[in-house]
Amino acid sequence: MNLVPFRVIVLHPKALLLEWEQEPSDQLLEKLLGFKRLLQNQDEVTRCTMGYKSLMIHLSEKATSLSKVKALLYKRYNTLEITEFQSGVHWKIPVCYEETHAPDLVTLAQALNKSPEEVIQLHTAATYRVCFIGFLPGFLYLSGLNPELFLARKEKPLLKVPKGAVAIGGKQTGIYPNESPGGWHLIGKTPLSFFDPKKIPPCFAQAGDWISFEPINSKAYLKIQEELISGKFKISPHG
Amino acid sequence: MVEIIQQGLYTSIQDLGRFEYQEYGVPLSGALDQQAFRMGNQLLNNPLKAAALECSFKGPKVRFHQETCIVLTGADMQARLNNTPLKNYIPTKVMEGDVLNLGTAFNGCRTYLNIAGGFKTEKVLGSRSQYMGITKEERINKKVLLPIGTSTFDPEKGAHIHSPNFDYKKPTLEVFAGPEFHLLKKDQKDQLLKKILSLSELNNRMAFRLKEKIQHKLPQIWTAPVLPGTLQCTPDGTLIILMRDAQVTGGYPRLLQLTDDALERLAQKKTNDEIRFKLLPSLE
Numbered sequence: 396m397n398l399v400p401f402r403v404i405v406l407h408p409k410a411l412l413l414e415w416e417q418e419p420s421d422q423l424l425e426k427l428l429g430f431k432r433l434l435q436n437q438d439e440v441t442r443c444t445m446g447y448k449s450l451m452i453h454l455s456e457k458a459t460s461l462s463k464v465k466a467l468l469y470k471r472y473n474t475l476e477i478t479e480f481q482s483g484v485h486w487k488i489p490v491c492y493e494e495t496h497a498p499d500l501v502t503l504a505q506a507l508n509k510s511p512e513e514v515i516q517l518h519t520a521a522t523y524r525v526c527f528i529g530f531l532p533g534f535l536y537l538s539g540l541n542p543e544l545f546l547a548r549k550e551k552p553l554l555k556v557p558k559g560a561v562a563i564g565g566k567q568t569g570i571y572p573n574e575s576p577g578g579w580h581l582i583g584k585t586p587l588s589f590f591d592p593k594k595i596p597p598c599f600a601q602a603g604d605w606i607s608f609e610p611i612n613s614k615a616y617l618k619i620q621e622e623l624i625s626g627k628f629k630i631s632p633h634g
Numbered sequence: 635m636v637e638i639i640q641q642g643l644y645t646s647i648q649d650l651g652r653f654e655y656q657e658y659g660v661p662l663s664g665a666l667d668q669q670a671f672r673m674g675n676q677l678l679n680n681p682l683k684a685a686a687l688e689c690s691f692k693g694p695k696v697r698f699h700q701e702t703c704i705v706l707t708g709a710d711m712q713a714r715l716n717n718t719p720l721k722n723y724i725p726t727k728v729m730e731g732d733v734l735n736l737g738t739a740f741n742g743c744r745t746y747l748n749i750a751g752g753f754k755t756e757k758v759l760g761s762r763s764q765y766m767g768i769t770k771e772e773r774i775n776k777k778v779l780l781p782i783g784t785s786t787f788d789p790e791k792g793a794h795i796h797s798p799n800f801d802y803k804k805p806t807l808e809v810f811a812g813p814e815f816h817l818l819k820k821d822q823k824d825q826l827l828k829k830i831l832s833l834s835e836l837n838n839r840m841a842f843r844l845k846e847k848i849q850h851k852l853p854q855i856w857t858a859p860v861l862p863g864t865l866q867c868t869p870d871g872t873l874i875i876l877m878r879d880a881q882v883t884g885g886y887p888r889l890l891q892l893t894d895d896a897l898e899r900l901a902q903k904k905t906n907d908e909i910r911f912k913l914l915p916s917l918e
Binding site: 406451529530573590601 | 653654655656657658659660661758759767768769810812813856857858859861863864881882883891893894916917918
């Protein structure tokens with residue numbers, strides 16, 4: 396019998412869900428990423444998708460027996476413990492926190508008993524980890540928000556949150572990759588595009604990468620926006 | 635080219651779907667009734683991924699700008715080709731200038747118009763399936779001209795099948811237990827599995843909501859990958875079945891997982907239609 400720290404749920408004849416018991420952590424994320432990379436090279440697997448503490452494994456036509464696939468998962472997981480982990484790249488995201496781009500900054504700061512400057516300082520001081528992408532195409536689930544910035548979502552979601560809005564909702568912070576409805580507090584905006592269906596892959600970031608926010612003024616925001624259109628500005632990983 | 639004279643109630647280009655980019659949050663998409671869609675392509679000797687028009691509830695009126703072959707599958711929309719009734723599942727030659735008019739669906743609610751060579755609209759991230767923010771248009775508008783592919787198909791020599799007589803009203807949908815199903819109490823399981831349930835008016839390509847709710851105190855889960863056909867339960871007990879345009883991750887407890895066949899049957903149901911889940915033994 397192989398001992399593994401996850402339960403295997405056969406959700407569908409072609410999809411297995413692996414769920415870990417432990418709470419999400421950087422250590423767990425590294426394991427998920429490492430296991431995902433390893434499984435994607437198996438003939439029995441077409442692709443893997445991720446959650447905070449789960450992996451969905453989509454099986455290929457070569458996976459003829461579920462018990463064999465399960466045995467393979469246990470065997471591969473136990474070889475994973477000794478492999479080296481990759482750590483992802485670091486992206487610095489320019490964010491304008493000025494009032495025109497941050498309609499909820501003042502109310503969020505008041506609710507947290509802080510000044511807007513303190514909120515910006517705390518939000519830009521942290522480095523966030525991309526756990527996975529979901530909700531909307533290009534929406535990064537980030538961990539690492541300072542607990543001092545936790546604030547319950549708005550009671551009434553906005554019907555139209557603009558593309559690029561940087562927001563806080565509950566224990567999370569994130570960037571809206573496209574205009575959409577949303578209930579998070581909008582504290583800034585980035586001119587960068589987090590989802591471009593004309594590019595392959597369509598997002599520059601991926602699970603396991605690191606994100607930090609750099610404050611810019613509205614003049615710099617406009618400049619980057621123009622340079623993105625002319626092709627002069629290209630996002631590249633930091634350091 | 636095929637000209638859209640009237641677009642119908644909700645018509646979109648669909649194919650098998652967009653498989654490669656779910657890790658970037660891209661929904662699967664693709665024809666809701668995959669079985670009907672695939673059958674259309676088989677009848678025309680098309681590649682299985684050739685794109686078709688998915689017509690919902692009330693179909694479009696289209697004019698063909700070139701000679702080609704078409705077939706209709708899925709729901710019966712009382713189609714007329716130049717005022718002559720056209721039956722589903724029969725590949726038919728159309729001439730330049732012919733007009734096809736689809737009416738209101740009466741058995742099922744989604745009809746596929748497959749065309750020899752497939753529709754050749756823009757392909758984005760490996761698929762022509764329309765989806766907001768990925769393709770330029772999220773559905774078909776009137777007055778557009780849709781390019782089509784080439785094919786040597788001849789309806790005289792093509793595959794023939796007996797028109798499959800689907801009873802789309804049959805309420806039974808087969809399901810597997812979802813990851814949180816075992817946390818339900820017996821009476822909650824009974825509510826889900828022994829009662830006739832029904833579709834609310836909130837049903838679209840992303841998700842179908844049921845009218846019935848179940849009272850529960852299930853814990854929220856950490857956001858995890860979901861599939862089309864996953865039945866989720868919100869904190870207020872609303873039951874939501876994810877369809878092919880659904881988000882790739884979800885944070886609500888997952889009670890059931892529909893089989894592919896059940897998902898395709900569900901795609902042919904509309905507001906107020908009855909459904910009844912039948913639990914299959916687990917696949918272990």
